[in-house]
Amino acid sequence: MAYSDKVVDHYEHPRNVGSLDKNDPNVGTGIVGAPECGDVMKLQIKCDESGRIVDAKFKTFGCGSAIASSSLATEWVKGKTVDEALQIKNTEIVRELSLPPVKIHCSVLAEDAIRAAINDYKTKQGQSAGAHPAAAGAH
Amino acid sequence: MKLPIYMDYNATTPVDPRVLEEMLPYFKDRFGNAASRNHAFGWQAEEAVEKAREQVASAIGATSKEIIWTSGATESNNIAIKGVANMYRDKGNHIITNVIEHKAVIDPCKYLEQNGFRVTFLPVDKYGMVHAEQVREAMTDQTILVTIMHGNNEVGTINPIGEIGKLCKEREVLFHVDACQTFAKQPIDVEQMGIDLLSCSGHKIYGPKGVGALYVRRKKPRVRCEPVVHGGGHERGMRSGTLNVPGIVGMGKAAELCVQNQSHEIENVTRLRNRLKDGLFNRLPEIYLNGHPTQRIPNNLNISFLYVEGESLMMGFSDIAVSSGSACTSASLEPSYVLKALGLGDDLAHSSIRFSIGRFTTEQEIDYAIERVCVAVEKLREMSPLYEMAQEGIDLSTVQWAAH
Ligand SMILES: Cc1ncc(COP(=O)(O)O)c(C=O)c1O
DSSP states (O other): OOOOHHHHHHHHSOSSBSOOOTTSTTEEEEEEEEGGGTEEEEEEEEEOTTSBEEEEEEEEESOHHHHHHHHHHHHHHTTSBHHHHTTOOHHHHHHHHTOOGGGHHHHHHHHHHHHHHHHHHHHHTTOOOOOOTTOOOOO | OOSSEEOBTTTOOOOOHHHHHHHGGGTTTTOOOTTOOSSHHHHHHHHHHHHHHHHHHHTTTOOGGGEEEESSHHHHHHHHHHHHHHHTTTTOOEEEEETTSOHHHHHHHHHHHTTTOEEEEEOOOTTSOOOHHHHHHHOOTTEEEEEOOSBOTTTOBBOOHHHHHHHHHHHTOEEEEEOTTTTTTSOOOTTTTTOSEEEEEGGGTTSOSSOEEEEEOOSSSOOOOOOSSOSSOTGGGTSOSOOOHHHHHHHHHHHHHHHHTHHHHHHHHHHHHHHHHHHHHHHOSSEEEESOSSSBOTTEEEEEETTSOHHHHHHHTTTEEOEEOOGGGSTTOOOOHHHHHTTOOHHHHHTEEEEEOOTTOOHHHHHHHHHHHHHHHHHHHHTOHHHHHHHTTOOGGGSOOBOO
16 A cells, blocks of 8 residues: 555654653643554643643554554644644544545544543543543544 | 565565566467467467476476466365365365465355355464364364465465375375465475375466466376366366466476475575574564464564554565555454464564565675664654553553553
């Protein structure tokens, strides 16, 4: 399968690879997927006092499209408020990266990772969304 | 060194220039139909076909009359399995095979299952091997055919064909071997090994694609197959259709060349394969060899790189052509059924890469591959949440993943 130029670019120059301190109250961590399924994404956000995302990091075990989807997700959430970030749709990731149908699940996972990270952040901030930090939305 | 580098010889091989040379006249002035009995064009083609039959037969200790031309090992397997089942259905309805055969064996067996036959799919051990004892235990008075591959195309494990053949002879059960990966490249003797039917293919031995052969024993016992394709009754009635003369000439020549240099090529490819293996294992921790450590075809190296997903790894060295057992490379999103049957967890199956080398692989290419693969693995591990968790001392098997 040939990859789109954008997938290759994110794969070769992934944005924001790394980790933030998961114990920091201003950091939200989302881990979604499972090794058996061939992809696991960890996405972290760090917010300022006003709830604006000032930093984001990811680590991904998965195919090139999964890596690209999570790399793109970190780029897109930065600078947004958490509520704005919740508006990001997997279909936008599909469009931006020109993902073929068999790779749509990678974009779904990236959207889930954003949600999971925000949930964790909100929980920590006492705005309880009631989710466990590592819980993924089933899909 | 030319890029990209080809390391997928288990999938197919380039045509050897000497083979191509031999084939060319049969596309040009020697274009005759081998079945044309009454002119020189036909005789010339027939003569070439018979020479190739001899070349293929002598690679496995058979006689040329026992070789039937096909379009490839897929067709050979179909004729052997469905042909024997239909011919001998009065004697019994039971077939024995195993779970890691190529789909070209599994699918005909499944087809027969839906048509009144009973098929035992034996499990394999953790190295991907089937043992004669398992076959013995599975046999019943209804068993008419045992079909077990010689070398596995994915993990490279070589089965104890001689032992299984001996057992089949004792029990008077027909024995078919898919020898696609070993034909002409490993010593095979159908007499010594008790083989009644054997499938092989041109494009795995530096011959052309679209041509293969089926060995069908003529004596002790005389084996018969119902045809799968009906037509003019070519190839002793077992495979009708005008023969692919240039392809057949190429396959014959390819087999001859492989046999002539067999021990030398085994030695050379083993040396290069070991260089690749040692280079990777010396530098990278937590990588695992899939398949048997010693009983394996010399040109295959299947490795799981823990914490790294196979498709993304292949992307990391896209100038080296290999294949992966990862789901992502197939349409199904399921990781390799072969690796799973060896008992590998899905995570290790997703992390596997098959390197397969051959006649034209050089030491320089091996060294380049080692470097590229190591750099890619190291980079992706730095990017892997699983690697990070493992470094933190988290036992990944105890993590509750949210499956999706
Ligand atoms: C073990 C085995 N059997 C059968 C086949 C199918 O052979 P062919 O491509 O000649 O149909 C292959 C090759 O893909 C193989 O490796």
